[in-house]
Amino acid sequence: MTGTTGAAEPDRSAEARTAITADSPVRVNRLGYLPDGPKRATFVNSASQPLSWQLRNASGQTVASGSTTPRGTDAASGDATHLVDFSSYTGTGSGYVLAVSGQNSPSFDIRADLYNTLRSDAMAFFYHQRSGTPIEASLVGSAYARPAGHLGVAPNKGDTRVPCQAGVCDYTLDVRGGWYDAGDQGKYVVNGGISTWLLVNSYDRAARAGNGAALGDSTLRIPERGNNTPDVLDEARWELEFLLRMQVPDGRPYAGMAFHKIHDAQWTALPTRPEQDAQPRELHRPSTAATLNLAATAAQCARVYAPYDAGFASRCLTAARKAWAAAKANPGVIAPDSDGTGGGAYGDGRVSDEFYWAAAELYAATGEGAFRDAVTSSSWHTASDAFTSFGFGWADTAALGRLTLATVPGALPASDVTRLRSSVVSAADGYLDSMSGQGYPAPIPVSAYVWGSNSQVTDNALVMAVAYELTGQRRYRDGALESMDYLLGRNALGLSYVTGYGTQYARNQHHRFWARQYDASLPNPPAGSLAGGPNSALQDPVAQQRLGGCKPAACYIDDIGSYSTNEVAINWNAPLAWLAAFAAERPRTA
Numbered sequence: 001m002t003g004t005t006g007a008a009e010p011d012r013s014a015e016a017r018t019a020i021t022a023d024s025p026v027r028v029n030r031l032g033y034l035p036d037g038p039k040r041a042t043f044v045n046s047a048s049q050p051l052s053w054q055l056r057n058a059s060g061q062t063v064a065s066g067s068t069t070p071r072g073t074d075a076a077s078g079d080a081t082h083l084v085d086f087s088s089y090t091g092t093g094s095g096y097v098l099a100v101s102g103q104n105s106p107s108f109d110i111r112a113d114l115y116n117t118l119r120s121d122a123m124a125f126f127y128h129q130r131s132g133t134p135i136e137a138s139l140v141g142s143a144y145a146r147p148a149g150h151l152g153v154a155p156n157k158g159d160t161r162v163p164c165q166a167g168v169c170d171y172t173l174d175v176r177g178g179w180y181d182a183g184d185q186g187k188y189v190v191n192g193g194i195s196t197w198l199l200v201n202s203y204d205r206a207a208r209a210g211n212g213a214a215l216g217d218s219t220l221r222i223p224e225r226g227n228n229t230p231d232v233l234d235e236a237r238w239e240l241e242f243l244l245r246m247q248v249p250d251g252r253p254y255a256g257m258a259f260h261k262i263h264d265a266q267w268t269a270l271p272t273r274p275e276q277d278a279q280p281r282e283l284h285r286p287s288t289a290a291t292l293n294l295a296a297t298a299a300q301c302a303r304v305y306a307p308y309d310a311g312f313a314s315r316c317l318t319a320a321r322k323a324w325a326a327a328k329a330n331p332g333v334i335a336p337d338s339d340g341t342g343g344g345a346y347g348d349g350r351v352s353d354e355f356y357w358a359a360a361e362l363y364a365a366t367g368e369g370a371f372r373d374a375v376t377s378s379s380w381h382t383a384s385d386a387f388t389s390f391g392f393g394w395a396d397t398a399a400l401g402r403l404t405l406a407t408v409p410g411a412l413p414a415s416d417v418t419r420l421r422s423s424v425v426s427a428a429d430g431y432l433d434s435m436s437g438q439g440y441p442a443p444i445p446v447s448a449y450v451w452g453s454n455s456q457v458t459d460n461a462l463v464m465a466v467a468y469e470l471t472g473q474r475r476y477r478d479g480a481l482e483s484m485d486y487l488l489g490r491n492a493l494g495l496s497y498v499t500g501y502g503t504q505y506a507r508n509q510h511h512r513f514w515a516r517q518y519d520a521s522l523p524n525p526p527a528g529s530l531a532g533g534p535n536s537a538l539q540d541p542v543a544q545q546r547l548g549g550c551k552p553a554a555c556y557i558d559d560i561g562s563y564s565t566n567e568v569a570i571n572w573n574a575p576l577a578w579l580a581a582f583a584a585e586r587p588r589t590a
Helices: 116-126 189-210 231-245 288-305 310-329 354-366 369-376 400-405 414-436 454-470 475-487 541-544 568-582
Strands: 038-043 052-056 060-068 068-075 080-085 093-100 108-110 263-264 281-283
Touching: 038 093, 080 414, 116 189, 116 231, 116 568, 189 231, 189 400, 189 414, 189 454, 189 568, 231 281, 231 310, 231 369, 288 310, 288 354, 288 400, 354 369, 354 400, 400 414, 400 454, 414 454, 414 475, 454 475, 454 568, 475 568
Parallel strands: none
Antiparallel strands: 038 080, 052 060, 052 093, 068 080, 093 108, 263 281
16 A cells, blocks of 8 residues: 655656546447346436447447446446346457447457456466565567565665664564555455455365366466466465565564564555665554454464465464464554555554464364354354455455355354355345346445455455355356446446556556566556545545546546555455456356
8 A cells, every 4th residue: 555655756648647538328338248148328418318239249240239238327427327238149359349229338359258358367466576586588479577575685775684674673674465456566464364354265265166277287378387286375475475584583572463564665656676675674562453453363374274285284273373372462462554664554443353363264274163152152153244245355454254254164153154154145146136226237336435445345256256156156256247347447447456457457556676667767557457446535646636526436547546446455456366266167057
């Protein structure tokens, strides 16, 4: 998470600094649709009567036709909209165009392998974000290759011997590795925790569905491919090893807890390549939230990695137990919202949800009664708001515990498991109900167009996908796929928020290396990078200058300076990768 750098902004083109205008009133998933999935589009028009539409193939032949359904004014965008539903068409091909009342959509595909490449590109984002290792041209191409960052090689001042902020500790730690968090080069345990959990959970879910091979060994372009371990687990391990290094050593104050974060003492300017960062690096005070993130992710590691590396799984479980004990001994060490110089604060004043999540993962990993009791005695075990309309996130993790307990076999009473699963399905029903009233269906309310709103979309779509796993009911799969439609162009701006996907997409996300808008020698973000999305609060100068008066769903600008609408982040790409892997699977035939 990035804040203002205080640096003077370079000159930029007028195009980059102008708010986005959609190129067609026919809003479609600009990548395309699955033959067996929902195929719906939005037509912006104030007519109160149905309008005719035609679906044409690449030869211009009409292959389907019908009439729109007027939907009235969409609250989030202010647009008068019509629904176009061509789901009954199951043909395949490229170059389809949807024509409505004389207006044409961008071209799109209908094919079964639509999401296969996005599945790997969204996962590859994390290799690009690795700290402490060279990013190899043979794996990512010459434009994205770079030397290792933050290995103590000048001008870097980290991350092999990092001191604490003044008054926090009197020693240094080797905290190399992990992923850079977002557009900045900080590394944060709470955001790394949820991101790691999502990648590992993606494999766990795929394996339960019999589709683990799609995320297996040699499916990603990473250095570890070919080692007989699923590549997604290799990638997640890069962050897990960093999280383990952030644990306070034995014999030190707060032993077993996790330092909250490590980042530059002051904000760096854009652009700054990782290996060129000359800022001092600092460890920030341990926190209960970070410690429980370590406990939860390390416990998940112990369970999921055991078939592939029993030694690593054992090391994870030892760290998880130690972190749990340390959090129980220090339940109120809160990271302050004020600690936001040089990196995001990631303050979190409520940690009861992290205790529930960690207990759930430790119980799933061990089956031990003490952790079962911690689960069942938590208010979150029966709370009605573990799932919310805004979705889960790094500061709201109770839903992660629910998802684990609802899907991983254990020894909870059958009535508990039934109730937990029902809560997942009920949440999914709520998201579907919200989508049904929108002109551009997304599983969030009007009030949820906040910083990182696209991750709220993907997080809630993930819950619908799990509801499909639990019930086999196709409406939940359809809801998850329609959420992808929103991200890929069926939205108020007619823009794909995923770089490289669709005929018009975000390409100037806020990042210190992928900064072509500022420096033509640098690349744009790689394909598969998700932009944060509309943020009605307009929390950066570019958004404030260019987006005043915007409707919530249109408060976005594809400008590198708009960190509050257009940053990238590991906790946003992680659910996108999860969702793309789900979307790429063939549905059940039963």
